[in-house]
Each structure stands twice: as structure tokens, then as C-alpha cells.
Amino acid sequence: xxxxxxxxxxxxxxxxxxxxxxxxxxxxxxxxxxxxxxxxxxxxxxxxxxxxxxxxxxxxxxxxxxxxxxxxxxxxxxxxxxxxxxxxxxxxxxxxxxxxxxxxxxxxxxxxxxxxxxxxxxxxxxxxxxxxxxxxxxxxxxxxxxxxxxxxxxxxxxxxxxxxxxxxxxxxxxxxxxxxxxxxxxxxxxxxxxxxxxxxxxxxxxxxxxxxxxxxxxxxxxxxxxxxxxxxxxxxxxxxxxxxxxxxxxxxxxxxxxxxxxxxxxxxxxxxxxxxxxxxxxxxxxxxxxxxxxxxxxxxxxxxxxxxxxxxxxxxxxxxxxxxxxxxxxxxxxxxxxxxxxxxxxxxxxxxxxxxxxxxxxxxxxxxxxxxxxxxxxxxxxxxxxxxxxxxxxxxxxxxxxxx
Numbered sequence: 001x002x003x004x005x006x007x008x009x010x011x012x013x014x015x016x017x018x019x020x021x022x023x024x025x026x027x028x029x030x031x032x033x034x035x036x037x038x039x040x041x042x043x044x045x046x047x048x049x050x051x052x053x054x055x056x057x058x059x060x061x062x063x064x065x066x067x068x069x070x071x072x073x074x075x076x077x078x079x080x081x082x083x084x085x086x087x088x089x090x091x092x093x094x095x096x097x098x099x100x101x102x103x104x105x106x107x108x109x110x111x112x113x114x115x116x117x118x119x120x121x122x123x124x125x126x127x128x129x130x131x132x133x134x135x136x137x138x139x140x141x142x143x144x145x146x147x148x149x150x151x152x153x154x155x156x157x158x159x160x161x162x163x164x165x166x167x168x169x170x171x172x173x174x175x176x177x178x179x180x181x182x183x184x185x186x187x188x189x190x191x192x193x194x195x196x197x198x199x200x201x202x203x204x205x206x207x208x209x210x211x212x213x214x215x216x217x218x219x220x221x222x223x224x225x226x227x228x229x230x231x232x233x234x235x236x237x238x239x240x241x242x243x244x245x246x247x248x249x250x251x252x253x254x255x256x257x258x259x260x261x262x263x264x265x266x267x268x269x270x271x272x273x274x275x276x277x278x279x280x281x282x283x284x285x286x287x288x289x290x291x292x293x294x295x296x297x298x299x300x301x302x303x304x305x306x307x308x309x310x311x312x313x314x315x316x317x318x319x320x321x322x323x324x325x326x327x328x329x330x331x332x333x334x335x336x337x338x339x340x341x342x343x344x345x346x347x348x349x350x351x352x353x354x355x356x357x358x359x360x361x362x363x364x365x366x367x368x369x370x371x372x373x374x375x376x377x378x379x380x381x382x383x384x385x386x387x388x389x390x391x392x393x394x395x396x397x398x399x400x401x402x403x404x
Contacts, residue, residue, distance in 0.1 A: 006028075016264025034067070039149065040083035040123065050084035052404045054386070055112060055121065059358035059397030060315070063117035063132035064147035066397060075357045077400065078373075081149065083123070085110060091401075092122050093160040093171065094390055095214035096272030096332035098281055112401050114394035116164025116217060116336065121149055125157045135166035135182030136197035143197075156198040162273075163394070165217035170199060175209025177202040177222055185218045185234035193256065203232060204258035216240075216273035217336060222258065227267020229280070230258040238276050274334030274397075281332065320378070323371045324349065334394030340373065346387030348374040348400060356396035 015199040017124035041050075044091040056077035057066040067080045085108055089098065092111030111122040118131030118138060122349075123223060128149035136143055137285060155178055160171040166179030167188055185194060189202040204222070212223035219240055220234030234254050235257050242261045263347050270281040328344040338352030349371040354364040360374050386402040 004055070008397065010383070036079040037081050038083065039081045039121075039128075040085065047086075049087055051087055051089065052082060052084055053089075053110065053389075054082045054402050054404065055080045055399055056402060057397060057399045058360045059394070060356040061397065064119045064145055065114070065119050065131035065149075065394060066399075067119055067130050067149055069147050074355065075360075075400075076361050077360050080399070083110070084308050090306070091390055093212065094331065094333075094392070095162045095212075096152070096270050096279060096281065096334070097390065098270050098330055099211060103157045110161065110401065111161060112390060112392045112399050113161040113163045114335070114392040114399055115168065115196065115396060116165040116395045118163055118168075119392070119394065119397075119399060120161050120163055120168070122158060122161050125159070125283075127152055127155075127158055127161055129163075129168070136195050137163070137166050137168050137181035137182045139168060139197070160213055161218075162213050162215040164215040164273075165395070169213050169215045169220055171210060171213045171222075175211065175225070177204070177210050177213060179220070183256075185254030187215070187218045187220055187233040187254070189220060189232045189256065189258050191256050193254070201240070202258070205260075206230060206258070214268055214271045214273045214334075215227070216334060217275050219273055219278075220258075221261075221271045221278065222273060222274055223268055225386075227269065229261040229264055229271060231261055232256060232258045232276075236276070240273070240276050240278055242278060256259055270332070272332050273336040275333070275336040276337060279332045279334055279339065280328070321371070331390055333391045333393045335398065336395035338398075340391045340393055340394055340398070342388050342391055348388045348391060350374055350391075350398075358393065358396050358398050 003135045023069050029126045034145060057078045057080040058074045061072050061074060066074060079360050082160040089108040089110055090103060092109040094111050106156045108124050113120045118129060120129040128151050130146040130149050133143045133145045138146060139154055146263060155170055157173045158170045159173050162169040164187060167179060170178045179202055180196040180199045182195045183190060183193045205331050206224045210222045211225045214221045219231060221229060221231045232255050242263055243259055244263055266282060268280050268282055274380065324341060330342045330344050331342045333340045335358060340350045342348055351368050351371045355366045359368060361372065386404050389401045390402055391400040
């Protein structure tokens with residue numbers, strides 16, 4: 001079946017299977033009680049085999065980025081909303097997540113993403129986004145905030161979302177990259193530094209489809225179907241773009257045109273961008289003694305311990321994180337100055353800046369330079385055991401998707 005036919009079939013199935021009600025909401029009182037809502041559920045009451053998923057959020061909520069309807073800070077991971085999905089659901093492509101095999105049949109895809117002060121959830125090609133709206137980062141055609149998940153009507157058929165500082169990035173099922181929001185330092189990749197209030201297509205020099213995207217505060221990366229890595233945006237000499245000497249910023253401190261990262265002699269499969277650094281996963285792990293499949297490498301600014309090398313030193317070339325060498329990592333995530341990794345067995349590791357409780361473990365020093373397992377997420381909380389499926393990090397908050 002042609003991909004376009006599959007996509008149409010999948011979209012139709014989603015629209016008839018789930019119901020959702022969301023709209024722009026005024027800023028509520030921080031003391032208003034609120035029960036985490038069930039955002040998606042089967043319309044047919046006879047469907048009894050649905051699986052419950054939850055989105056947990058924690059850290060600073062000063063701009064509504066936790067999606068709980070207020071600006072409160074949460075020290076521990078706290079349920080923001082939940083959904084019921086068919087057993088055949090799958091995780092959508094996410095920054096730092098190894099490419100999953102293509103499904104034999106259309107399946108509901110679910111994903112999450114965090115930006116500086118905004119967040120998003122992706123379900124079946126549509127996305128709901130919330131938080132601060134400055135610069136147009138929410139993509140609604142204005143700069144208004146949203147304190148609860150709100151459907152964006154301007155772009156569909158989305159397979160991956162990556163939220164940055166004042167901007168956002170989306171990858172469609174056709175292999176096209178769209179960006180919107182504030183364009184400072186070239187983070188949007190449009191050869192200009194103006195803002196875009198709704199999604200706009202990025203016209204890069206790649207000749208094949210894009211299969212993977214990632215972004216951070218001010219720099220962005222994409223991977224082609226052939227494994228080539230392109231990067232663009234801000235570069236201050238710390239090596240975050242990975243372009244090497246003489247391949248950095250213009251006079252404005254940014255690179256507004258996607259450029260190929262030629263220092264990687266083998267194909268890469270996933271990438272994640274942090275504030276001043278980048279993480280990558282190789283498909284087979286054969287680059288410079290990088291270890292086996294699923295090993296994690298990092299480079300760039302390490303001043304808050306976000307590289308995971310038990311130090312705060314910078315790294316200008318990709319270096320394997322030794323503390324995770326014995327784990328099979330299936331996804332990684334970068335925040336402004338913190339990082340996370342999810343293992344094949346559903347364990348969550350985090351490291352880096354802990355100042356705003358974004359690591360989800362009270363009592364940590366402000367700088368946690370080595371990975372620490374978030375063990376309490378696996379403890380019995382009265383709702384039964386659960387497994388971490390994916391994680392996303394912003395500047396000072398984080399979210400994870402878990403299955404019960």
C-alpha cells in the first residue's frame with residue numbers, strides 16, 4: 001500500500017477511535033485544585049483492551065510548561081495527563097531515539113517533547129502544544145501562552161517534534177522539516193533571522209528525505225535517510241554544531257543554513273541537542289571505539305555536568321559516556337544543561353543541572369556530573385508497576401511517558 005494511503009487510513013482510524021477536548025484557557029489561580037485529565041479514550045465503551053499511558057512532568061512550571069493549568073514547580077514527577085491507547089500503539093520518532101522498524105500495519109503513534117518554556121504531545125500525526133508563546137514558538141499565528149495542551153491546526157502528518165528555546169521543529173511523514181518561532185542565530189534554518197508565527201518548510205541541501213530531527217535553545221540538527229547529519233544555528237566556539245575549525249558562525253554568531261557534519265565517517269541514527277552541546281547514537285557503534293550498538297556519546301559544553309563524564313570539562317569531539325557503557329540505551333534527551341537516557345528495560349537515568357529540580361530527585365547537588373538512576377519512578381505508588389517509554393527535557397523542566 002502506498003505511504004499516502006497508509007497515512008490517510010491511519011488518520012481516519014485515530015479520529016474515530018479517540019475523543020479530545022482542548023482549547024486556549026486563561027491562566028488559572030495557582031491554588032485551584034485540578035485532577036490530571038484523561039485526554040484520549042476510546043469512544044466505543046465495548047473496547048476493553050486499551051492500555052493506559054501517563055505523561056509525568058516535573059521541575060519549574062513558571063510559564064505553564066508542565067501542562068497542569070498553573071505555574072507551580074513540581075519537585076517530583078507528577079501526572080499531568082493520561083490517555084488510553086490500543087495495544088498496537090507505538091512511540092513516535094523522537095530526538096535521540098533510535099529509529100524503530102516500520103510497522104507492518106498502521107498504528108497509533110504517541111510522543112512528547114519539551115522546549116525552553118513550552119511542551120508538546122504528539123498523537124497520530126497531530127500535536128498539542130502548551131506553555132509560553134513568546135516569539136510564536138507555539139505556532140498558532142500569535143504569541144499567546146497556553147496553560148493546557150492545545151491542538152495546533154496549522155500542520156498535520158507530523159511524525160516527530162523537537163521544541164527549542166523560542167522555536168519549534170517538526171518532521172512530517174513525507175520527510176520534510178518545518179520550523180517556527182523566533183529565528184535568532186539561524187535556529188530556524190531559513191537563511192534569515194526573522195520569526196515565523198506558523199510552521200514553515202526548511203529547504204536544506206540534502207537530496208534525500210530527513211528521518212530524524214533535534215533542536216535545543218538555539219541550534220538544530222537533522223539526519224537524512226542515508227545517515228548524514230546536518231546542523232545549523234548558534235555556535236560560540238564550543239563545538240556544538242560539530243562542524244570543526246572554520247565551519248562555524250557568521251558575524252551574527254549563528255549559521256542559518258543547514259550544513260553537513262563531515263567529521264562523522266559512519267552513518268548516525270539519532271541525535272539530541274542540548275544548550276551548548278550535542279549527543280548522538282550510531283546505528284552500529286563502529287566509530288572510534290564507540291562500543292556496541294546503543295552506546296551514548298556526547299560533546300560540547302560540559303560546565304553543568306551535562307555530558308555525563310563525571311566532570312565539568314568541555315568536549316569538542318564525540319566521547320562515550322562510560323557510566324552507561326553496560327546499559328543498552330534506546331533513547332537520549334538533552335535539556336538546556338541537563339541530559340537523560342532511557343534503557344531497553346525502562347530505566348531512566350538523568351544528569352547535569354539539578355538547580356530547578358529538573359532531574360526529579362530531591363537533595364541532589366546543583367551539578368550532578370554523572371548519570372543517576374531515577375529509581376523512585378519504578379516504585380509502587382498504588383497505581384501498579386510502570387515502565388519509562390520516553391523522556392523529554394526543557395531548560396528547567398522535564399516530562400516522561402510511562403506505561404502502566
